[in-house]
Amino acid sequence: MSRETIAAKRYAKALFEVAAQQQKTLEVEQELKAVVEAITADNDVQQFISTPNISVTVKLDVLKKALQEKVSQPVINTLELLIERGRADILPDLLESYIRIEGESLGIADATVYSTYPLSEQEKATVAAQFGALANKKIRVENVIDKSLLGGVKVVIGDKLYDGSLAGKLERLEKSFNRQAQ
Structure with missing residues (x-):
C-alpha cells in the first residue's frame, strides 16, 4: 500500500467523522465526487493547483470563491488542508476511501x-x-x-x-x- 493511499485513508476517515457528526455523510460524498470530477477533468485546474509558483493563499482564495455556497465547510476545509500540504493529488484516492468508509459504517x-x-x-x-x-x-x-x-x-x-x-x-x-x- 502506497504512502498516498495511507494518507488518503487518514484524510477520508477524518472527513467522514466530521460529516457523521453533522449527519451529512451522503451529502459530503456527493460534494466530494463533484469536486474530484471537476478537478480531475480539467487540466488547467490541475495545473493551477500543482504549480509551485502560485502561492497557497492564491490557490485557496480561488478555490473558496469557486466552491463557496456549492459545497459544505468540511469539504472546503479538507481541500484547504490538502492544498496547504501539497497533497491535492490524493483527492481521487481520498474519495475512494471515503466511499469505502461510509459504506462500511452505513451498511x-x-x-x-x-x-x-x-x-x-x-x-x-x-x-x-x-x-x-x-x-x-x-x-x-x-x-x-x-x-x-x-x-x-x-x-x-x-x-x-x-x-x-x-x-x-x-x-x-x-x-x-x-x-x-x-
Whole structure:
C-alpha cells in the first residue's frame, strides 16, 4: 500500500467523522465526487493547483470563491488542508476511501451492473434488492452499458463478480461438460 493511499485513508476517515457528526455523510460524498470530477477533468485546474509558483493563499482564495455556497465547510476545509500540504493529488484516492468508509459504517455497498441496455429504475431496484439480500447491505446501483455482453448482466460489488451474463453461463456450461468428459 502506497504512502498516498495511507494518507488518503487518514484524510477520508477524518472527513467522514466530521460529516457523521453533522449527519451529512451522503451529502459530503456527493460534494466530494463533484469536486474530484471537476478537478480531475480539467487540466488547467490541475495545473493551477500543482504549480509551485502560485502561492497557497492564491490557490485557496480561488478555490473558496469557486466552491463557496456549492459545497459544505468540511469539504472546503479538507481541500484547504490538502492544498496547504501539497497533497491535492490524493483527492481521487481520498474519495475512494471515503466511499469505502461510509459504506462500511452505513451498511451501503456500490454495485456496478453491466448490461446490454440501460436498466429501468424498476430493474435497478430489483437488482439492488436481490444483491442487497445477498451482501446483507443496502446496494446503490450504477448501470454500465456493455455491448460485448450477449445478454444477462454482470454485477460487481467490491471485489466480487457475479456473472449472470449469457457468455458466463455458456462458459460454466462448457466447463461442466469438460469435467464430465474427463
